[in-house]
Amino acid sequence: MVRGLLCAALLFVTFTSRAETWPDKDWAKGTPIEGPAVDALNTYAFPTRDDATRQGIRTDALLVIRDGEIIYERYAAPTTARTPHLTWSISKSLMASVLGVAYGDNRFKLTDPVACFYPPMKQHPAVTMADLLHWASGLDWQESYEVAPLKSSVVAMLYTRGRHDMAEFAADTDSFSAPGKAFRYSSGDSNLLSAALKGMLGHKAYMSYPWDALFKPLGIHHATWETDADETFVASSYAYLTARDLARVGLLMARDGRWGAQQLLPKAWVDFNRQPFDAYKAGQDEAVPGGHWWLNREVQGAARPWPDAPADTFAALGHWGQALYVLPDEHLVIVRYGDDRDGSYRHNELLKRVLAAVQP
Structure with a gap:
C-alpha cells in the first residue's frame, strides 16, 4: 500500500514538473515528434509553395508546444524563428x-x-x-x-x-x-x-x-504594434510577433492567466474570454465568439466548428491563415502563420493532423 502511494506521488510530481515547464530566454526543446503522422502533417501544412499565383496552402511558420517545450518547428523562407510576422486579427x-x-x-x-x-x-x-x-x-x-x-x-x-x-x-x-x-x-x-x-x-x-503589462512579463522583447496617426494601437490588425513569442501568449492562456508564480491575468478574465457570447447564432462565423477569442464549442445544437479537436480548444485567428490554437487538456499550444489567399486552408484539418502527430 505504501509503495503504491509512493509510486502515485512520484508520477504526480513528474507530471507536474512537465506541465510546469516555462520558457526563459527561449523555449526548452522537448522530444521531437516523428513518424508517418508527422509526414502527413508536413504534407498538408507545407506543400510545394506557389509564390507566383499565391494559390493553395502557404504556411510561413508552424510551431507546436507541448507541456511548455517545443516538439515541432518548421518555417518557409523568408520567415524564420526570428521573424516578427504580421498577425492580422490575432491582434x-x-x-x-x-x-x-x-x-x-x-x-x-x-x-x-x-x-x-x-x-x-x-x-x-x-x-x-x-x-x-x-x-x-x-x-x-x-x-x-x-x-x-x-x-x-x-x-x-x-x-x-x-x-x-x-x-x-x-x-x-x-x-x-x-x-x-x-x-x-x-x-x-x-x-x-x-x-x-x-x-x-x-x-x-x-x-x-502592452510591453509593460504583457510582453515584458512574458519575456517578449521584439514585438511591434503599429498605431494610427492618433497614436492609438491598431488592435484590429497590426501587431507583429515571432511564432515563438506568440506561443508565450498561448501558454499564458492555456494556464489560466498564470505565468510562473505570477497570476498575470485574473482567472475570471480568462474564463470570460472562453465563455461563448450568449446571443451568438450558430453559423454566423467560422468559430464561436468568446471575449475576443474564438471557441470550439457547440451552440444551439450545432456541431463544434473543429470537430476533430477537443471541445476546450480555443484560438486567436487572423486574416490569410494566422492562428494561435490553445488546447488546454492536451497541454498543446500551436502557432501557425501563413499567406493563404484562396481559402483552401482548414483549421480543423491542421488540428486533426497535429493531434495525430503528437500521439505516443
Whole structure:
C-alpha cells in the first residue's frame, strides 16, 4: 500500500514538473515528434509553395508546444524563428490579453460604458466594454475585404478615410441593433477597445502599456504594434510577433492567466474570454465568439466548428491563415502563420493532423 502511494506521488510530481515547464530566454526543446503522422502533417501544412499565383496552402511558420517545450518547428523562407510576422486579427486577442491586465488592476469593469473612457462613444452611450469584447456593439459594421471592398467598413478604416483616427471612424458608425443583443464581427469594435484603454491610462502610460503589462512579463522583447496617426494601437490588425513569442501568449492562456508564480491575468478574465457570447447564432462565423477569442464549442445544437479537436480548444485567428490554437487538456499550444489567399486552408484539418502527430 505504501509503495503504491509512493509510486502515485512520484508520477504526480513528474507530471507536474512537465506541465510546469516555462520558457526563459527561449523555449526548452522537448522530444521531437516523428513518424508517418508527422509526414502527413508536413504534407498538408507545407506543400510545394506557389509564390507566383499565391494559390493553395502557404504556411510561413508552424510551431507546436507541448507541456511548455517545443516538439515541432518548421518555417518557409523568408520567415524564420526570428521573424516578427504580421498577425492580422490575432491582434484582437492580444488586445484582450492586454486589457485583462488592466482589468486585474481594477481599471475598468465589463459593465462600464465605453463612453466613460472614450468620449466619442457618447453617441452610443449604452455600449459597454463587454459588448465590444463580444463584437456586439450594435454598430452597423461591414467586415469584408476582397469580396466587397467598396462597401467595406474595415477597408475604409484601415486604408482610406478612417486611417488617421480609426476609433473615431468606428464611433461615427450608425447602429443596427441595441448593444449586447447581436453578434457582428467588427474590427471597429476592437479599435474602440484600444482607444478606451488609452482613455483609462492616459497617453504616456498607454504607449508602453502592452510591453509593460504583457510582453515584458512574458519575456517578449521584439514585438511591434503599429498605431494610427492618433497614436492609438491598431488592435484590429497590426501587431507583429515571432511564432515563438506568440506561443508565450498561448501558454499564458492555456494556464489560466498564470505565468510562473505570477497570476498575470485574473482567472475570471480568462474564463470570460472562453465563455461563448450568449446571443451568438450558430453559423454566423467560422468559430464561436468568446471575449475576443474564438471557441470550439457547440451552440444551439450545432456541431463544434473543429470537430476533430477537443471541445476546450480555443484560438486567436487572423486574416490569410494566422492562428494561435490553445488546447488546454492536451497541454498543446500551436502557432501557425501563413499567406493563404484562396481559402483552401482548414483549421480543423491542421488540428486533426497535429493531434495525430503528437500521439505516443
